[in-house]
Amino acid sequence: MRMRYGSTDVLHGVDLHAYRGEVLALLGPNGAGKTTTIEILEGFRKRSAGEVRVLGVDPDRGDEAWQARLGVVLQSWRDHGRWQVRELLAHLGRFYRPYGTAERQRPYDPDELVALVGLTDRANARIGTLSGGQRRRLDVAVGLVGKPDLLFLDEPTVGFDPQARQDFHELVRRLSDLEDTTILLTTHDLDEAEKLSDRILVLAGGRIVANGTAAELASQVSGQAEVRFSRGGESYVRSVQDPTAFLRELFADFTEDIADLEVRRASLADVYLTLVREFESGLRTEASQLSEVTV
Numbered sequence: 230m231r232m233r234y235g236s237t238d239v240l241h242g243v244d245l246h247a248y249r250g251e252v253l254a255l256l257g258p259n260g261a262g263k264t265t266t267i268e269i270l271e272g273f274r275k276r277s278a279g280e281v282r283v284l285g286v287d288p289d290r291g292d293e294a295w296q297a298r299l300g301v302v303l304q305s306w307r308d309h310g311r312w313q314v315r316e317l318l319a320h321l322g323r324f325y326r327p328y329g330t331a332e333r334q335r336p337y338d339p340d341e342l343v344a345l346v347g348l349t350d351r352a353n354a355r356i357g358t359l360s361g362g363q364r365r366r367l368d369v370a371v372g373l374v375g376k377p378d379l380l381f382l383d384e385p386t387v388g389f390d391p392q393a394r395q396d397f398h399e400l401v402r403r404l405s406d407l408e409d410t411t412i413l414l415t416t417h418d419l420d421e422a423e424k425l426s427d428r429i430l431v432l433a434g435g436r437i438v439a440n441g442t443a444a445e446l447a448s449q450v451s452g453q454a455e456v457r458f459s460r461g462g463e464s465y466v467r468s469v470q471d472p473t474a475f476l477r478e479l480f481a482d483f484t485e486d487i488a489d490l491e492v493r494r495a496s497l498a499d500v501y502l503t504l505v506r507e508f509e510s511g512l513r514t515e516a517s518q519l520s521e522v523t524v
């Protein structure tokens with residue numbers, strides 16, 4: 230798919246496919262077009278060109294029944310400051326009731342939902358009095374209220390404390406594993422992407438430049454591993470292509486003397502930065518030329 234704002238092409242050819250129940254993380258530098266991609270998929274923005282199918286439907290033609298199967302968490306929920314948490318969720322939930330099915334009763338029970346996002350003790354608080362992180366939990370609850378088949382999360386954990394982040398990660402895994410919810414999330418937190426997602430997509434310069442698991446991405450960039458050890462009281466660091474072969478030789482030569490051994494593979498952060506740098510310097514072009522999107 231392509232997207233042009235005025236005379237500027239923001240997305241040149243984005244090709245992606247998500248399977249049911251899969252968690253996809255969309256990474257990319259600021260301004261790469263992640264939010265634009267999500268807005269096109271949820272039918273909020275019209276694409277300039279290309280084929281897009283979301284739950285089998287072109288988002289430009291999605292009706293209410295289709296919308297009811299999507300959950301969206303964009304930027305923070307700033308309105309309705311006078312409403313109470315549980316009251317707002319019960320109110321929004323009513324819109325989804327006609328779209329429930331035998332396998333998927335809609336909406337979530339408001340008390341269950343409040344508990345799911347860890348807001349039970351704030352259920353009767355006015356939204357205007359919530360802290361930043363509590364508000365973000367409410368954003369997630371608003372995205373979930375209709376028990377979506379497909380959930381879009383745009384930087385969902387900004388402002389979360391470590392406990393809230395961990396709780397949220399459990400929630401995402403649970404939605405994917407138990408409810409078979411397909412999830413597309415954007416994040417700048419690479420640990421989060423690695424921990425949460427089944428697959429990672431990197432968007433840079435309007436194209437998907439990488440698509441795979443964290444391990445697959447690592448094997449795409451010329452991977453060096455770092456081996457640290459000490460011998461006879463001295464510390465050593467070696468950058469090697471094949472750490473197993475290096476260690477075999479090292480131990481063949483000095484079995485007794487080696488201590489403090491540590492092997493460090495490229496982290497997702499290293500891989501991501503290398504990919505984006507290679508793309509920006511023209512070393513890497515695009516992962517694919519297709520312009521079809523199915524979610």
Ligand SMILES: Nc1ncnc2c1ncn2[C@@H]1O[C@H](COP(=O)(O)OP(=O)(O)OP(=O)(O)O)[C@@H](O)[C@H]1O
Pocket residue numbers: 234235239257258259260261262263264265266
């Ligand atoms: N309505 C608009 N009109 C013109 N240009 C826009 C519009 N919305 C976004 N853009 C431009 O499109 C590009 C992609 O923006 P987008 O918000 O999709 O990026 P992003 O990857 O989500 O960035 P971030 O990581 O900063 O959230 C940016 O250069 C932005 O300035």
